[in-house]
Amino acid sequence: xxxxxxxxxxxxxxxCVLSALGCMVYGALNWKGEDEEQTVKSNTPKATVQDx
Amino acid sequence: MAVNTSTLILFVVVYLACxxxxxxxxxxxxxxxxxxxxxxxxxxxxxxxxxxxxxxxxTSAIIGFGGVAASLGMGLLWLVFMNIFFGIFIAFVVFGPPxxxxxxxxxxxxxxxxxxxxxxxxxxxGFSGLLIAVFMPLYAASVLIGAGRFLETTLGIxxxxxxxxxxxxxxxxxxxxxxxxxxxxxxxxxxxMLLGMAFLLVFTYSKLGGVVGAHQALTDxxxxxxxxxxxxGHRGWTAMPAFNSPIWWTMISTITLGVxxxxxxxxxxxxxxxxxxxxxxxxxxVLVGGPFIxxxxxxxxxxxxxxxxxxxxxxxxxxxxxxxxxxxxxxxxFLNQAMPETFVALFMLSLLAAAMSTAAAQxxxxxxxxxxxxxxxxxxxxxxxxxxxxxxxxxxxxTILVSVALAYILPVSIIARATAxxxxxxxxxxxxxxxxxxxxxxxxxxxxxxxxxxxxLSSLFWxxxxxxxxxxxxxxxxxxxxxETLLSGTWPLVDPILVATPLSFLTLIVVSLMxxxxxxxxxxxxxxxxxxDEEEELSEPASHKAVESTGV
Numbered sequence: 001x002x003x004x005x006x007x008x009x010x011x012x013x014x015x016c017v018l019s020a021l022g023c024m025v026y027g028a029l030n031w032k033g034e035d036e037e038q039t040v041k042s043n044t045p046k047a048t049v050q051d052x
Numbered sequence: 053m054a055v056n057t058s059t060l061i062l063f064v065v066v067y068l069a070c071x072x073x074x075x076x077x078x079x080x081x082x083x084x085x086x087x088x089x090x091x092x093x094x095x096x097x098x099x100x101x102x103x104x105x106x107x108x109x110x111t112s113a114i115i116g117f118g119g120v121a122a123s124l125g126m127g128l129l130w131l132v133f134m135n136i137f138f139g140i141f142i143a144f145v146v147f148g149p150p151x152x153x154x155x156x157x158x159x160x161x162x163x164x165x166x167x168x169x170x171x172x173x174x175x176x177x178g179f180s181g182l183l184i185a186v187f188m189p190l191y192a193a194s195v196l197i198g199a200g201r202f203l204e205t206t207l208g209i210x211x212x213x214x215x216x217x218x219x220x221x222x223x224x225x226x227x228x229x230x231x232x233x234x235x236x237x238x239x240x241x242x243x244x245m246l247l248g249m250a251f252l253l254v255f256t257y258s259k260l261g262g263v264v265g266a267h268q269a270l271t272d273x274x275x276x277x278x279x280x281x282x283x284x285g286h287r288g289w290t291a292m293p294a295f296n297s298p299i300w301w302t303m304i305s306t307i308t309l310g311v312x313x314x315x316x317x318x319x320x321x322x323x324x325x326x327x328x329x330x331x332x333x334x335x336x337x338v339l340v341g342g343p344f345i346x347x348x349x350x351x352x353x354x355x356x357x358x359x360x361x362x363x364x365x366x367x368x369x370x371x372x373x374x375x376x377x378x379x380x381x382x383x384x385x386f387l388n389q390a391m392p393e394t395f396v397a398l399f400m401l402s403l404l405a406a407a408m409s410t411a412a413a414q415x416x417x418x419x420x421x422x423x424x425x426x427x428x429x430x431x432x433x434x435x436x437x438x439x440x441x442x443x444x445x446x447x448x449x450x451t452i453l454v455s456v457a458l459a460y461i462l463p464v465s466i467i468a469r470a471t472a473x474x475x476x477x478x479x480x481x482x483x484x485x486x487x488x489x490x491x492x493x494x495x496x497x498x499x500x501x502x503x504x505x506x507x508x509l510s511s512l513f514w515x516x517x518x519x520x521x522x523x524x525x526x527x528x529x530x531x532x533x534x535x536e537t538l539l540s541g542t543w544p545l546v547d548p549i550l551v552a553t554p555l556s557f558l559t560l561i562v563v564s565l566m567x568x569x570x571x572x573x574x575x576x577x578x579x580x581x582x583x584x585d586e587e588e589e590l591s592e593p594a595s596h597k598a599v600e601s602t603g604v
Contacts, residue, residue, distance in 0.1 A: 002263060002264055002267050003263070003264040003265065003266070003267030003268030003269075003270075003271055003290075004126070004267050004271060004290040005271055005290065005291065006288075006290060006291040006292055008127070008291075008292040009125075009126050009127060009129065009290050009291060009292060012126070012127070012129035012130045012132075012133055013126070013129055013354075015133045016129055016132045016133050016136065016346055016350050017346065017350075019133055019136040019137050019141070019342065019346075020136055020342045020343045020345070020346035020350075021342075021343075022141070022342070023136065023140060023141055023338045023339065023341060023342020023343065024339050024342060024343055026141070026145075026335070026338050026339070027335065027336050027337065027338040027339020027340070027341075027342070028339055030332055030335040030336050030338075030339075031336050031339065
């Protein structure tokens with residue numbers, strides 16, 4: 001596969017690309033959810049930080 | 053030299069002007085906040101990710117390890133996978149959020165201070181600071197050597213002069229501007245590195261017959277591996293080395309585990325988690341961090357291995373022979389011979405940027421470790437806080453001098469070793485107690501202290517007396533015991549990380565279970581969740597006030 005005979009090497013090659021793509025998808029999903037999350041946070045009283 | 057000098061000078065001047073402009077932006081923001089140590093804790097996720105990546109990937113990762121890939125082959129891609137999965141994803145998503153929250157809850161501004169305050173121990177803070185200040189210059193020196201060698205090959209200027217100019221430029225903005233300047237410059241440099249590596253990848257593949265064509269050509273060259281390497285387990289550049297062979301052990305234990313997992317406990321990287329404003333920023337940063345590492349390390353190792361195809365076609369020799377057996381020279385020679393002139397200049401800047409960003413992060417961390425953690429908190433028991441930034445600046449200047457001195461002394465082919473050695477030491481010394489600090493509330497001060505001491509000492513012991521790669525050239529074992537390594541057989545091939553880290557983990561668990569756990573009240577304070585939009589209300593703001601009071 002990919003001109004590489006040893007599966008231990010082409011698997012590493014494929015895993016590298018897939019893990020980078022996975023990071024992009026994960027990051028993008030978290031970026032997208034920003035608005036709803038911010039609204040929820042700002043409407044929530046700061047109860048848990050009262051113990052400061 | 054393949055590049056026109058006037059083009060290169062123009063590129064360098066523009067690049068340096070941009071660097072100082074961006075550093076100034078960071079400095080101006082710094083002066084309004086507590087930014088010298090922690091960049092004001094409001095850094096944009098993309099900037100944090102680029103800064104983390106640029107600090108992580110040095111010229112030695114590209115030149116040194118690219119050269120190692122040219123010699124040992126594409127098995128190094130497992131390291132890239134580990135770097136992305138552990139170094140970015142696990143680091144940002146699992147380690148980052150609790151580090152940020154706890155750092156803020158406990159009012160810590162450096163990595164040693166973070167673990168010190170988490171375990172309420174000035175000894176841990178002081179000892180960690182000392183460990184970083186003593187051993188990080190070795191890693192920093194290897195980064196400086198990488199930069200110096202590349203400038204020497206590309207510009208044809210004297211190595212010593214290159215080293216000196218390079219260091220002075222970095223020192224100027226690190227000492228003056230603090231972490232925010234460093235991170236802004238990192239982000240700019242990271243972008244430049246991305247451009248350079250993207251071009252290198254496309255150019256190499258297109259020149260050698262496409263992705264599959266280039267790989268196939270390299271696969272077909274397996275019979276050209278020198279006999280000396282075959283005897284040690286080398287089976288071609290697109291095949292893993294033979295199981296349990298010396299090369300296999302080097303590749304798996306030192307490189308993959310040492311640098312792959314070791315990155316989780318790197319002080320200069322972990323401190324960056326504390327620079328963003330919320331947990332979500334860390335999760336967003338993954339978007340930039342993952343592909344960045346792929347484009348840096350992944351491209352360097354693939355291109356390094358493929359340089360064999362290029363050199364074989366043009367000179368009839370493999371890369372190692374072209375470079376006269378010195379792996380550090382393979383990448384510079386490939387770049388200078390294979391790439392078009394203008395792009396060599398662009399790429400030279402990318403490499404300069406890679407070295408500068410890593411060195412800047414190291415200088416800042418070493419300086420804060422020796423100035424703030426070791427001297428002020430460890431030696432002075434926190435009594436001279438009024439001069440926090442002043443002591444840090446002196447610390448930075450001092451460690452820079454030590455690093456430069458080491459860069460002159462260290463032997464030529466140590467680039468890849470010094471990086472792996474430092475990361476291994478960090479893993480054994482810091483990873484167990486860092487994980488205990490974040491994820492195991494039962495960890496006690498005594499457990500953490502014992503783990504830190506056992507991890508660092510056993511790692512150093514293995515380096516000096518057992519692991520052949522360091523023990524043999526150091527000659528300390530030979531002088532004391534009359535033989536090169538204390539153990540024989542496979543042991544001298546096993547990296548310290550595989551011995552010292554489990555020992556350190558075991559110590560942490562056993563000692564913690566035998567001692568009194570920290571108070572519930574303290575744990576509640578340390579682990580408290582924080583809202584993204586709340587004001588910073590630190591429970592122990594003394595060190596921040598100290599930073600603010602100096603007006604830096």
